[in-house]
Amino acid sequence: METKNGISSASSRGAWGSKIAFIFAASGSAIGLGNMWRFPLNVAKNGGAVFVITYLVAVFFIGFTIMLAEMTLGRHTQKNPVGVFETIKPRTPWKLVGFTAIVTCVCILSYYGVVAGWAAGYFFKIITGSFKGDVTWEASAETFLQFAKNPMAVFLCLFVIVGITVFVISKGVKGGIEKFAKLLMPLLFILIIFLAVRAVTLPAAETGLSFYLKPDFSKFDIEVLFFAVGQAFFSMSLGMGILLTYGSYISKRDNLVSSAGWVCFSDTMVALLTGIIIFPTLFATPGFDPKGFEVSTGLMFQVFPIIISKVPGGFVFGMIFFFLLLVAALTSTVSLLEVPVSYFIDEKKWSRKKAALLAGIFIFLLGIPSALSEGGVPLFTKWGFMGKMDLIFGNIMLAVGALFICIFLVYIWKVKNAIKEISQGNPRFKLGPFWVFNIKVLAPLAIIAILIFLIKDIL
Numbered sequence: 001m002e003t004k005n006g007i008s009s010a011s012s013r014g015a016w017g018s019k020i021a022f023i024f025a026a027s028g029s030a031i032g033l034g035n036m037w038r039f040p041l042n043v044a045k046n047g048g049a050v051f052v053i054t055y056l057v058a059v060f061f062i063g064f065t066i067m068l069a070e071m072t073l074g075r076h077t078q079k080n081p082v083g084v085f086e087t088i089k090p091r092t093p094w095k096l097v098g099f100t101a102i103v104t105c106v107c108i109l110s111y112y113g114v115v116a117g118w119a120a121g122y123f124f125k126i127i128t129g130s131f132k133g134d135v136t137w138e139a140s141a142e143t144f145l146q147f148a149k150n151p152m153a154v155f156l157c158l159f160v161i162v163g164i165t166v167f168v169i170s171k172g173v174k175g176g177i178e179k180f181a182k183l184l185m186p187l188l189f190i191l192i193i194f195l196a197v198r199a200v201t202l203p204a205a206e207t208g209l210s211f212y213l214k215p216d217f218s219k220f221d222i223e224v225l226f227f228a229v230g231q232a233f234f235s236m237s238l239g240m241g242i243l244l245t246y247g248s249y250i251s252k253r254d255n256l257v258s259s260a261g262w263v264c265f266s267d268t269m270v271a272l273l274t275g276i277i278i279f280p281t282l283f284a285t286p287g288f289d290p291k292g293f294e295v296s297t298g299l300m301f302q303v304f305p306i307i308i309s310k311v312p313g314g315f316v317f318g319m320i321f322f323f324l325l326l327v328a329a330l331t332s333t334v335s336l337l338e339v340p341v342s343y344f345i346d347e348k349k350w351s352r353k354k355a356a357l358l359a360g361i362f363i364f365l366l367g368i369p370s371a372l373s374e375g376g377v378p379l380f381t382k383w384g385f386m387g388k389m390d391l392i393f394g395n396i397m398l399a400v401g402a403l404f405i406c407i408f409l410v411y412i413w414k415v416k417n418a419i420k421e422i423s424q425g426n427p428r429f430k431l432g433p434f435w436v437f438n439i440k441v442l443a444p445l446a447i448i449a450i451l452i453f454l455i456k457d458i459l
């Protein structure tokens, strides 16, 4: 029987064929523009290496903890995010957490789709030969700006992305795209390693590398922590019950801890390697002036054509790269759209087609101001619409969601039940004390601290 995740099994609910299948599917949701577009942007805006270190700490202590919490809740209840709360604590306002997750996923998708659209646009730009010869910094920066402020081009690209995502979800062929991605993602990984090697061997790569890897701790403050934690949640698809849903299909025999570990590891590697490509290339490109540099939302789109032009066979290479980036982005958009769609199917009894189509139309319309905010319409540009959406939904709401998951697990479900669940498939849960401390104390306190900082900052 096909389940809504496209996993076939003889039982009524289904399970992943193997632990590897889960790791690939969860990594498919995790790895995407969060790693390759948003991570370098955060590094550039938040002090370079100090952000990278803070990010790694956040992934290890907080991201991993929440990921394991979500997977454990999912496997125990075998439910979706709304159903989990209903099963463990029926008829309480906890259901609302599931509801905010739906709103957040829709809002994230609206601007994520715009950026995925840029990737699609760049794929066509490369095919049509927009980047020929040695690409200079000025030319590349200008190409992005001209593209991003052309409303027709960005609308069309957004439309294509939302259209493909709606198609995949409405046909229930999510499993199909995951199989496809499983073949292609290792290729993306190899390509990134190759480009990283090229970037570090550029003459004058050191300046960029030291910006990226040599921390200046005097630049650390709570704002850096806030964005690092937010980036960890965003990149690992946490706080919205996505890993919870994926976890609900894991077999009781599988080891949740090592599965979570593998997803964290692969996701983090893609982000780190992307930084190794971006920063040496950026600093080594003639015409780039670090002093007068204002970080653009399109950073990765400005830098990748440059490094691609510096490898033999760059044209084919670039085409393959942007195609794979697009596939990585689509596996993430699909996981985001599944959240509202499964809600409308389960709770409102809509058909899958209707739910996907209506959600898609809404997301497209909501994406318009973001699409226009990179130079299209002065009103949205001045306001930084996309940046605001990302701050509210991509950082704050994910942190709030993760906090609720901590509180629910610790105070309602209880840690001892979680340990019992984790121990199935992992009888000697060695990381037990580390995880218990993190879920009870460290993660909630860190999240509360960054949220208080934010409220103070706004007031």
Ligand code: TRP
Residues within 6 Å of the ligand: 029, 030, 031, 032, 033, 034, 035, 108, 233, 234, 235, 236, 237, 238, 239, 240, 242, 332, 333, 335, 336, 398
């Ligand atoms: N993690 C994905 C990325 O890095 C984006 C994403 C997919 C996401 N599903 C999510 C982010 C759920 C937050 C919540 O590109």
